[in-house]
Amino acid sequence: MKVMVLGAGVIGVTSAWYLARAGHRVIVVERQPAAGMETSFANGGQISVSHAEPWANPHAPLRALTWMTREDAPLLFRFRRDAALLDWSLRFLRECTPARTRDNIRRIVALALYSRRQLQRLRAELALAYDHLARGILHLYTDHQEFAAALRAAAVMREFGCNRRCLSADECIAIEPALASARPLLVGGDYLDEDESGDAHRFTQELARHCAANGVEFRYGLSVERLTASGGRLSGVLAGGELLQADAYVAALGSYTPLLLRPLGLHLPVYPAKGYSATVPLGEDSVAPTVSLTDDGHKLVFSRLGQRLRIAGTAEFNGYNLELNAVRCRALIERTTTLFPDLHPSGEIAFWCGLRPATPSNVPLVERSAIANLYLNTGHGTLGWTMACGSAAVLADLISGRTPEPEFSRAGTRGA
Numbered sequence: 001m002k003v004m005v006l007g008a009g010v011i012g013v014t015s016a017w018y019l020a021r022a023g024h025r026v027i028v029v030e031r032q033p034a035a036g037m038e039t040s041f042a043n044g045g046q047i048s049v050s051h052a053e054p055w056a057n058p059h060a061p062l063r064a065l066t067w068m069t070r071e072d073a074p075l076l077f078r079f080r081r082d083a084a085l086l087d088w089s090l091r092f093l094r095e096c097t098p099a100r101t102r103d104n105i106r107r108i109v110a111l112a113l114y115s116r117r118q119l120q121r122l123r124a125e126l127a128l129a130y131d132h133l134a135r136g137i138l139h140l141y142t143d144h145q146e147f148a149a150a151l152r153a154a155a156v157m158r159e160f161g162c163n164r165r166c167l168s169a170d171e172c173i174a175i176e177p178a179l180a181s182a183r184p185l186l187v188g189g190d191y192l193d194e195d196e197s198g199d200a201h202r203f204t205q206e207l208a209r210h211c212a213a214n215g216v217e218f219r220y221g222l223s224v225e226r227l228t229a230s231g232g233r234l235s236g237v238l239a240g241g242e243l244l245q246a247d248a249y250v251a252a253l254g255s256y257t258p259l260l261l262r263p264l265g266l267h268l269p270v271y272p273a274k275g276y277s278a279t280v281p282l283g284e285d286s287v288a289p290t291v292s293l294t295d296d297g298h299k300l301v302f303s304r305l306g307q308r309l310r311i312a313g314t315a316e317f318n319g320y321n322l323e324l325n326a327v328r329c330r331a332l333i334e335r336t337t338t339l340f341p342d343l344h345p346s347g348e349i350a351f352w353c354g355l356r357p358a359t360p361s362n363v364p365l366v367e368r369s370a371i372a373n374l375y376l377n378t379g380h381g382t383l384g385w386t387m388a389c390g391s392a393a394v395l396a397d398l399i400s401g402r403t404p405e406p407e408f409s410r411a412g413t414r415g416a
Contacts, residue, residue, distance in 0.1 A: 003399060004029065004237060004246035006224055006260075010040040010204045010385055011377050012252035014392035016216045017122075017207055019250075022396045026216045027246065029239055031223040036204030039254050039384065042277045042352040043200050044312035045303030046292050047119060048386050049112040049162050050137050050192035053153040054104045054362035055315065055381075056095035072331035074299035078318040084258070085317060088271040091360035102156055104361045109160040111364070112383065114406040115390025116196070122389055128206050131305040132198030138175055139164070139294045140189040146297045147188045154190050164190045176291040182339045197292035197303040199310075200385040219244075224253070229264055233373045248373045248399055255320070255355040257378040266369055270379045272320055272355035277312035278332045279305075283346035298335050309343070311336050315358070315382075324353055356381050366391045368398060375399060 003019050005012050008030035020026045032038065055075065067073030077089070095104065122128065141147035154164040169186035173179050179186065212218060222240045227249075229235060236245045251257045255272035282288050288309045293302040300313035311332050316325070329351045337343060358381040359365065365379040377395050380387050394404040 001025070001247035001399070002027070003248045003250060004244060005250045005252055006237065007252040007254065008032070008035040008204075008208065008218065008220070009038055009252070009254060010036060010200050010388045011254070011380065011391060012250070013204050013208050013211060014388045015250055015252055015377055015395050016211050018392040018396035019399065020211060020214055020216050022400045024399070026211075027244070028211075028216060028218045029222050029224060029237065029244065030218065030220050033220050034205065035208035035218070036201045039354040039356060040200045040204050041354060042279060042310070042312070042350070043275070043354065043385055044277065044301035044382070045197045045199060045305060045310045046137060046294070046301050046386065047116055047196040047198065048137050048294070048301075048383065049109060049116055050139065050157070050164050050190070050195050051294060051383065051386070052105050052108040052112060052157055052162060054095065054101060054108065055358075056092050056104070056360055056362065057101045057153075058096055058098055059149060060096050061093060071325070071327040074297075074314050076314070076316045078316065082319060084271060085319070088269060088360060091269055095361045100361070104363055105153070105156050106160050107363045108383070109157055109162045110406045111390050111394075112386050113161055114393070115387045116194070118389035118393050119196075126207075126210055128203060130198045130200075130203035130206060132196060133290070133292065133304060134196045135291045136175075136191055136193035137195035137197070137292045137294060138172060138189055138191045139296055140172055140179065141187050141296060142185045143297050144187050150190060150296060162192065163194075164192050166190045176289050176293065178287050178289045178340060181287070181341050185338070195292070197305075199305050224260060227260065227264060229371060232371060234371055248375065250375045250377055250395065251369075252377040254378060254384075255357040257357065257376070261369070264371060266371070268365065268376070268379070269359050270357045270365070271317065273358040273381060274316040274318055274321065274353055275312060275356050275382065276314055276324075276328050276332060276351070276353045277310060278329065278336070279350040279352070280309040280311065280336070280343065280345045281347040282307045282309055283344050285342075286344045286346070287342035288340060295335065295339070300332065300335060302336070315356070320355065322353060322355065324351055356384065364391060366394050366398075
């Protein structure tokens with residue numbers, strides 16, 4: 001079939017690759033001048049099966065309430081007259097029960113494990129270079145209650161094949177010696193040595209080049225204006241004043257997917273969660289981690305990308321606002337220098353923010369929509385880079401009429 005992929009972030013480009021490899025003729029439509037220029041541009045860099053505990057868990061409502069007055073809060077809801085945010089928030093609360101949390105962990109782990117295997121195969125096949133490190137991910141804790149909750153979550157993940165190993169503070173430092181200065185703060189950690197890290201932007205652009213060399217057509221600088229439908233099927237995409245047509249369509253526009261599909265009567269439970277990052281250039285005397293880290297209490301991750309350190313995280317629910325908030329940017333650096341006082345940047349720190357498409361459960365929508373030839377690949381939240389290859393492989397199977405390997409969906413999540 002001729003398949004049109006809308007969006008050239010890491011989700012759209014991996015979708016294009018797996019669809020082309022399955023034998024389809026693929027065209028990708030992207031408003032930016034190149035691939036990976038929006039949410040995939042400067043994310044946290046982790047391939048993190050170990051980050052499978054969803055935001056919606058039994059502890060989340062109280063934490064969110066206590067954080068509402070803090071401008072630098074790890075999870076910040078800016079409530080206003082926004083029907084989409086209200087609906088999303090009510091769904092989020094329903095996902096906070098112990099039973100729902102456990103089921104969502106199961107589904108997230110299943111897709112993330114599958115995706116990591118797909119990425120490893122793809123990297124070997126194409127000899128992709130994207131500053132990747134296969135040194136695991138170390139979760140660290142500086143609060144005893146946070147650590148106790150993490151131990152319980154890790155036990156659930158181990159049941160589903162994610163072998164997070166619990167560590168003492170000294171064992172954390174043995175894995176990542178750059179944490180030695182923060183020893184008085186640490187109460188413990190856990191570690192998954194199979195996790196990885198790497199530059200999602202560089203990966204996306206590298207893979208886009210391989211896609212183009214294998215016949216995928218990219219239409220850059222072309223904004224999708226609207227979709228046309230007839231008889232329960234999409235009949236075309238109006239983009240840049242041009243009507244583009246295909247046999248099947250994939251909506252992989254991240255947080256903007258619900259806006260595009262709403263006029264067709266599709267109401268997706270996806271809302272933008274603004275995340276921040278700082279990219280620190282490192283000097284020869286910088287004491288910085290080489291193992292990717294997750295600071296769960298502050299909702300931050302640290303990934304070494306060559307001679308750069310990427311610090312990323314937090315979630316701000318503020319609609320489609322893309323303004324950099326100075327307080328939240330400063331909080332990234334303050335926490336980083338607390339943990340790594342001898343970081344010694346060698347140049348100017350680059351700040352960035354992007355809109356992560358979040359579902360209330362943190363389980364993405366990778367499925368056929370209520371419109372017969374329109375497929376969804378969105379809603380990955382903070383795990384888009386982690387789940388990209390697996391989601392794309394699942395999507396290619398669905399479009400090709402095959403049964404996907406991982407079982408992770410739940411009926412009724414897509415809206416109608």
